[in-house]
Amino acid sequence: MSVWIEIISFNNFLGIFIVALYMIQHEIVYTPWGKLSVKAIYEVHTKQTLELRESKVNPSAVHHVSSSLDITSFFDIYKANVVRTRSTITAIVLSVFDQSIFAAEDLEYAEQEMTLFLQHEIRQTDLVFKLAAPFEWCIILAHSGEKEAEAFLERLQSRVQLKVIPLFNQYDAAFLASIAEIGNSDVELEDLIEHGRNALVHANKEWQIVYVNHYKAKHLETVKISILEEDEIFRNVLKNSLEGLSLKHFEIEIETFSDGYLFLQSKRYLSSHTHLVIMNDILPRKNGLEVLYTLRNLPNNKKIIIYMMTKRKTEEDMIYAYEHGVDQYVMKPFHLRLFEAQIKRTFERLWS
Secondary structure (H helix, E strand, O other): OOOEEEOOOHHHHHHHHHHHHHHOOOOEEEEOOEEEEHHHHHHHHHHHHHHHHHOOOOHHHHOOOOOOEEOHHHHHHHHHHHHHHOOOEEEEEEEEOOHHHOOHHHHHHHHHHHHHHHHHHOOOOOEEEEOOOOOEEEEEEOOOOHHHHHHHHHHHHHHHHOOOOHHHHHOOOOEEEEEEEEOOOOOOHHHHHHHHHHHHHHOOOOOOEEEEOOOOOOOOEEEEEEEEOOOHHHHHHHHHHHHOOOOOOEEEEEEEEOOHHHHHHHOOOOOOOEEEEEEEOOOOOOOHHHHHHHHHOOOOHHHEEEEEEEOOOOHHHHHHHHHOOOOEEEEOOOOHHHHHHHHHHHHHHHHO
């Protein structure tokens, strides 16, 4: 069963669409009004919404896209960005604490004014939409965790108490909210909203925040490791050492090769995964420098990290290796614990 929501205005729909464009790295978009920046389009439609409000025309009647719209696909864009950037997003389910304060004839007006208020308070990359139940909304905060969501709600409380719109002069409104931090893509919008709404049952005072912790866990990132070393004993020592490392956020897939030719024939390096290649400079058939040249001429070469093991200690040899694409120059013999520390630091930089 899909989640259906009511779109309040065309500004909302376009805002979501712009987020999608932004996430695929388009700084400028083409529109019916010509070539405009994301900010410019947002300002055009914000201005339209405000003008309609001032003229007392219902924006949803003029810029209505559909009575209901399945936004699951748009939410999937946010989820994909979580995985791609290793960041988090936060979902807030917001509800008015006491709906009975509103006069019956003002219910529709109050809900509309609050929706416009929330639209004004979010960032351009965020999303707010009205839920089916009266006086309930869902807000998706991009690149945000629990702390940022708490700060947003504190700011919202301050704005309400400052009575920044006429409605808050007329009615002493207050909200309560649930916060769900999302660190992976294993979440469906319908389940997310249901958990958020269920959590609100436990809120019993104005501006109370309750937390949903179902979606925090981050996926482990797969990193391939290839060890190219002719000496079988040393090759296995390196493999056992790497398998024993505790690498937070990562799972590793290790394979070993006795020479460069076997590695290149395996096509293992043709992958979208990050790939750590640990190789000796002198190898049978295809030596380390030949492998280095092949890897650095691949389209995905930025995904490949290369450790070069060598007995060559001259400054010229080191400079040559670095200039041709080596990331770490490891001189033999080396201490295994120092080597492990270097590997750990590499993985820490991958996550940062």
